[in-house]
Amino acid sequence: MKKIKLDIVGLSYSQTQSGAYALVLGEINGRRRLPIIIGAFEAQAIAIEIEKMTPSRPLTHDLFKSLAGSYNINIQEIIIYNLVDGIFFAKLICSDGKKTSEIDARTSDAIALAVRFDCPIYTYEFILATAGIVIEGNEFVFLENIEAPAEEKAVSATINFSSLTEDELKEKLKDALADEAYEKAAKIRDELSRRKSS
Structure with missing residues (x-):
């Protein structure tokens, strides 16, 4: 079967499952998108590597990469190879330079590793035909309409970083990273970036 290359085009709160996230993969040079519901831990693991x-x-995924690197194992590609009852199946194609192996993995974990190993993500036509969403024009409606749960919006609304000095922001960023509060750290980083560009 011909493989279709995908790229990560979005990661946001899921509209359908509380506490879950929607990871959206897009067909390279195409209009189809493949939304996959993943857990908060995996979403965080993907987001911090992308950022x-x-x-x-x-x-955990960083530990896996370090361990694999210690034994000269590299992930060459990720393949989302099946879809059964709404559950995606993925495998890692790994090599140590002499032997190539296929390892079964949850799709969310496979993608968290793909961003760390900088390897391509593929799927097959029947999966895109079954679970894909076609985007019309240049709009990306799917992610634009996803909102955070009300309680999380309330929390983020109480954090106003615009009133802090740059030094205070840098200190808060350091604290957020130490506490592994990556969403907060991303908001602080965005505020720092906004100030540099203005």
Whole structure:
């Protein structure tokens, strides 16, 4: 079967499951999107790697990468190869330079590793045809309409970083990373970036 390359195009709160996130993969040079519901831990693991944040201690996926690197094992690609009763199945294609192995994995874990190993993500046509969403024009409606749960919006509304000095923001960013509060750290980083660009 011909493989179709995917890229991560969005990660946001899930509209359908409380406490879960929607990871959206997009077909390279295509209009189809593949939304996958994942847990908060995996969403956080993917987000901090995409944002190039450094946790104070290694997360599980970082530990896996370090362990694999110690034994010269590299992940060459991720394949989302099946969809059964709404559950996606994925595998890691790994190699030590001599032998190539396929390892079964949850899709969320496979993608968290893909961003760390900088390897491509693939799927097959029947999966995109079954579970894909076609985006019309240049709109990306799916992610734009996803909102945080009310209690989380209330928490984020109480944090106003615009009144803090740059030094205070940097100190809060350091504390947030030490506490592994990555969503808070991302908001502080965004405020610092906004100030640099203005």
